[in-house]
Amino acid sequence: MDDLAGLLWAGPLLAASTPADTKDSAVNVEIHGEPGQAASVLPPPPEMARDFSFGGLTGSVHRPWLMIKRFRIFVRHVGPPFLVYPLALATLGAPFVGRTHATGLSYAVSLTAIGLTAFIHAFVLLGRKRAIENCPTSKLRSMPMGLVEVKGRARQKYSLKAPFSLTDCVYYAYERYEWEHMGNQAGYRLKQWGESGKVPFYVEDETARVLILPEHAIIKAGTTQDMSAPFGGALGLAQSFSKTGNQKIVERVIPLGEPLYVMGFAHPLRTGREVRHGHFMEKLRKLKSDPARLADYDLDGDGSISETEWEGARRDMQEVALLDQTDDGRDRVCISEHPTEALFYISDKHEEQLTRSMAWRIPFFLCLGVALVIGGLAFMLKP
Amino acid sequence: MASLIVLSVLTFSLLAVVFYFVIIYNGLVTVRNNVDKSWSNIDVLLKQRHDELPKLVSVCERYMKHEADTLERVIKARAAMANADSMDERRQADGMIKEALKSLFAVSENYPELKADRRFGQLQSRITEIENEIADRREMYNESGNIYNIRIAQIPDVFVAKLFNYRTKELWQIVPEHREDVPVSFSY
Numbered sequence: 391m392d393d394l395a396g397l398l399w400a401g402p403l404l405a406a407s408t409p410a411d412t413k414d415s416a417v418n419v420e421i422h423g424e425p426g427q428a429a430s431v432l433p434p435p436p437e438m439a440r441d442f443s444f445g446g447l448t449g450s451v452h453r454p455w456l457m458i459k460r461f462r463i464f465v466r467h468v469g470p471p472f473l474v475y476p477l478a479l480a481t482l483g484a485p486f487v488g489r490t491h492a493t494g495l496s497y498a499v500s501l502t503a504i505g506l507t508a509f510i511h512a513f514v515l516l517g518r519k520r521a522i523e524n525c526p527t528s529k530l531r532s533m534p535m536g537l538v539e540v541k542g543r544a545r546q547k548y549s550l551k552a553p554f555s556l557t558d559c560v561y562y563a564y565e566r567y568e569w570e571h572m573g574n575q576a577g578y579r580l581k582q583w584g585e586s587g588k589v590p591f592y593v594e595d596e597t598a599r600v601l602i603l604p605e606h607a608i609i610k611a612g613t614t615q616d617m618s619a620p621f622g623g624a625l626g627l628a629q630s631f632s633k634t635g636n637q638k639i640v641e642r643v644i645p646l647g648e649p650l651y652v653m654g655f656a657h658p659l660r661t662g663r664e665v666r667h668g669h670f671m672e673k674l675r676k677l678k679s680d681p682a683r684l685a686d687y688d689l690d691g692d693g694s695i696s697e698t699e700w701e702g703a704r705r706d707m708q709e710v711a712l713l714d715q716t717d718d719g720r721d722r723v724c725i726s727e728h729p730t731e732a733l734f735y736i737s738d739k740h741e742e743q744l745t746r747s748m749a750w751r752i753p754f755f756l757c758l759g760v761a762l763v764i765g766g767l768a769f770m771l772k773p
Numbered sequence: 774m775a776s777l778i779v780l781s782v783l784t785f786s787l788l789a790v791v792f793y794f795v796i797i798y799n800g801l802v803t804v805r806n807n808v809d810k811s812w813s814n815i816d817v818l819l820k821q822r823h824d825e826l827p828k829l830v831s832v833c834e835r836y837m838k839h840e841a842d843t844l845e846r847v848i849k850a851r852a853a854m855a856n857a858d859s860m861d862e863r864r865q866a867d868g869m870i871k872e873a874l875k876s877l878f879a880v881s882e883n884y885p886e887l888k889a890d891r892r893f894g895q896l897q898s899r900i901t902e903i904e905n906e907i908a909d910r911r912e913m914y915n916e917s918g919n920i921y922n923i924r925i926a927q928i929p930d931v932f933v934a935k936l937f938n939y940r941t942k943e944l945w946q947i948v949p950e951h952r953e954d955v956p957v958s959f960s961y
Contacts, residue, residue: 509785513792520800524924526807526916532909534814597909760785764778771777 435548441584442682452682456583467608468507469514477503477510498770505762512755519748521733522653522741531597537728538656541741542595544648550586554639555615558646560591561604563612569636578638590724593650601659602652603726604736611650611738612642644738651744653735655728659721673707797933804921808942811914818910819854822870822903826851829896833877836887843880846873860943867907874900911945918942 442452465474480503484496525539533540544560552562563585567578588604616638644650677683687695687703695703727734737744830844837844850869857863878897881887888894922941925934 509788513796516793517796517799520796521803524800524804524807524920526811526913526920528913529909532818532906532913534810534910534913536810756789760782763785764781767777767781 432546432549435550435586435589440587440682441582443582452583455682466606469510473510474507477507481507495770498766500766501762501769502766505759505764505766507759508755508762509759512752512759515748515752515755518733518735519745519752522735522745522748525653527741529597530593530595530600533598533600533656533723535656535658535723537653537733538725539651539653539741540593540595540600540725541649541651542593542599544644544646544650545592545594545599546646547590547592547601550589552641552643553584554641555643557643559586559643560646560648561589561609561612561644562586562641564639564641567638567640569638593652593725600656601721601724602654602736603724606727607654607734607736609644609736610744611648611736612644613648614640614642616640648738649740651735651737651739651741652725653733654725655734656723656725659724670707674704677703677707793929794933797930798937801924801930801933801937801939804917804924805939807917808914808921811910811917815907815910815914818903818907819867822900822907823851823855825896825900825903826870829877829893829900832890832893832896833881833887836884836890837880840877840880843873843876847877849873860945864945871904874904915944918944 442456461478465471465478468474481500484500484503522539525537528534528538528540530540530542546558546560550559550562551557552559552564554564564583565580566582568581570576570579572579588607590601590603592599593602594600684695684703687699687706689699689702690696739747826847830847833840833844847870850866850873853869854863854866857866881893881897922944924930925939925941
């Protein structure tokens with residue numbers, strides 16, 4: 391069991407080195423950048439992989455953090471945040487209305503809010519579907535700046551390996567569950583969650599390759615592997631877990647060479663000191679807003695970051711920002727989030743499959759939305 | 774109660790129609806602008822090629838004293854492109870530039886000193902690169918035009934397109950002479 395715990399913790403660290411590792415281990419790691427071709431040397435990702443456990447005291451901090459993260463991703467998928475947040479608030483607040491007022495009102499508020507969300511989502515989907523259909527596909531060699539649609543295969547910019555299946559990939563996320571008995575009920579309970587973070591990667595077609603900065607993208611790609619006993623045994627490290635019989639690991643990876651569809655905003659990568667400073671400040675801001683990462687710098691464990699500890703964190707972030715900006719001067723253009731529009735889509739589906747999957751969801755959400763709102767109104771008016 | 778449900782169904786239907794109309798209209802505006810943008814994107818590369826051609830001619834002049842005709846054709850084709858207004862004139866001028874460049878690069882094989890010139894090598898590869906990019910962007914222009922033409926002909930977009938007088942866009946087609954078979958003769 392100790393070995394198992396060791397592997398669990400070592401897995402993510404093997405896959406993505408921390409800045410401190412980079413300093414110690416001569417930066418470069420040898421990996422296969424392109425399947426079927428000679429090994430190339432790629433640096434480790436500049437940002438640390440995120441890895442959280444949900445046992446004990448830390449779980450009480452990490453669990454709400456993960457819930458908020460997932461909720462934000464959900465909102466990005468559903469529609470414009472200024473509409474979805476109030477509706478979500480109404481849905482979540484409805485049970486409290488039920489406590490103080492009539493239960494019928496609580497149902498009415500919930501149903502109406504969910505119905506309106508579904509109604510909005512139907513039109514958001516329609517807008518996305520048409521945007522995908524309306525945008526012509528560019529070849530990477532001659533890709534213009536602005537909103538573009540490109541297709542190609544995923545290639546690594548940084549060395550990245552999925553921690554459990556050991557697949558060379560451009561993105562991974564995993565969840566580790568343990569079988570637990572709680573009173574009369576038994577089931578898998580989430581014990582650990584981790585992801586590679588949004589590590590920049592390339593998309594390559596037959597003419598060229600372009601850098602993708604996947605921060606804030608709607609990612610609908612990746613293969614999910616459920617490595618629960620006894621079938622997960624064939625997948626590398628998963629064998630160790632399958633023996634215990636009470637664990638389940640779900641790992642989602644975008645493997646190297648995966649055909650991807652990307653729709654996003656193409657623009658030149660900015661360079662220069664000013665940008666590096668901006669990038670550094672952004673890194674610091676991110677660190678400040680992430681209590682789990684900040685806790686890594688609390689060396690004396692007193693629960694607060696002293697001046698010396700903060701200086702250490704600043705140095706690390708400076709190094710990460712510098713590495714991020716200077717390790718590859720060849721990237722002159724990248725695709726990232728649009729400054730104003732929310733459409734930044736990464737999918738492993740073909741364009742037609744993507745629009746077809748949206749096509750049936752549009753009437754579904756539209757009808758669902760109208761039905762729920764009418765249901766909500768009926769509850770509200772019920773004597 | 775029943776009347777309220779009917780009223781809400783009507784309200785939602787009306788909202789749905791309005792949203793749908795807005796999405797269709799915005800979509801049409803986007804596709805029309807995509808076609809114009811694709812055309813402008815070709816222009817950007819044509820301008821780059823326009824700027825590179827005199828440099829190429831001046832390098833060639835030093836070595837190709839007896840190829841004034843070939844060089845002149847490049848210059849004339851460049852001028853024709855600069856003066857072209859309509860899409861048809863542009864297509865013709867583009868065809869002329871392509872032909873002239875093809876002859877120039879073919880003739881350059883007879884001048885080893887020119888071939889060895891580093892600047893010529895750079896310009897040749899730069900122009901070839903631009904040519905490839907122009908070809909890609911033409912393809913993209915045609916794809917944008919095709920999407921637009923299909924959109925304005927399809928139901929329900931056709932109703933909005935007719936209402937706002939959207940007309941079909943002409944696609945980029947090659948000069949008819951370029952479709953003709955190339956005569957090949959083996960003289961050995």
